[in-house]
Amino acid sequence: MKKVVLSVALAGGVFLAPQVADAALGDQTLREGMNHGDVTELQDWLRSEGHFTFHTSTGYFGSITRQAVRDFQRDAGISADGIAGPQTFNAMGVNGGSSSSGSTVSSGSGDWITFNGTLRSGSRGASVSALQDALNSLGYSAGNQGIFGPATESAVRSFQRDSGIGVDGIAGPQTYSALNNETVVKSGSTGNSSSGSATTGSSTVENIISTAKSLEGTPYVWGGTSPSGFDCSGFLQYSFAQHGKSIPRTVASIHDAATSVSNPQRGDIVFFETYTSGPSHAGIYLGNGKFIHAGSSTGVTIADVDSSYWGPRYLGAGRL
Secondary structure (H helix, E strand, O other): OOOOOOOOEEEOEEEEOOOOOOOOOOOOOOOOOOOOOOHHHHHHHEEEEOOOOOOOOOOEEEHHHHHHHHHHHHOOOOOOOOOOOOOHHHHHHHOOOOOOOOOOEEEOOOEEEOOOOOOOOOOOOOHHHHHHHHHHHOOOOOOOOEOOOHHHOOOOOHHHHHHHHHHOEOOOOOHHHHHHHHHHHOOOOOOOOOOOOOOOHHHHHHHHHHHHHHHOOOOOOOOEOOOOOEEEHHHHHHHHHOOOOOOOOOOOHHHHEEEEOOOOOOOEEEEOOOOOOOOOEEEEEOOOEEEEEEEOOOOOEEEEOOOOOHHOOOOOOOOO
16 A cells, blocks of 8 residues: 555644655456456455455455455445445545546535545544534534544544434544534535535435445446446435435436526536436536536546537536
């Protein structure tokens, strides 16, 4: 594994999570049958987390490695398909060298925060102190010694439970996203501007967007509903489902279920007319004219609503 450099700050009421530099693992999806140096790094990482134990790192992705990946995925509360792709690397706190910025969330005040890495029981240093300060400012008793001990883990669990996200006591991307949102709400942001979220005072929208962005690069598969491949509505359904939101399976049904909005906000659904009359394609609006979607020729990617292709096909936006 590459050297990890952590840096955190609390500035303007926004919590910046640990940064990971020089990460190579994560720049390609790893699956059974592959033989690559990245597989060796994956095996080393899995062993450090208590998986792939009693085995030597060979660089070959066989059935034992697949089972270790599935075990980690189950523990992380994500889809256990045995494939190390964007969602798995996101849960690991790893981003590949092909991405310069990693996952992002909006602070609601025009700032964008890049986050990678995780903090858990036993972690120490300034990053833990910043996490503790953020939790303490929200009324959770996390301590302030720079040591991730029982009090900090209990505070993280309480915060996760109150935020409606997975409760594991580990501060990872989903927790950072919720912390960013809660810090902004606490400081008085209403979220009513175009850079705000569709759900004021809730971290759900930002968590959905975080999950959606973690799946960038996933290939397009007709009828696909998992991180091994998505079609456009399968991608939406999966991203929402990871945060307890059930939405219809087809674009037309999603359109019918959504409340029409004239000015989309982050987390709203934008609809397009492509191969047939009426809504036949959709994505999640990110703000600033951008949306993320599963395109038939691109896979999961970010695009411009007003581009030469999508602009003429834009039908409108809806809120679920």
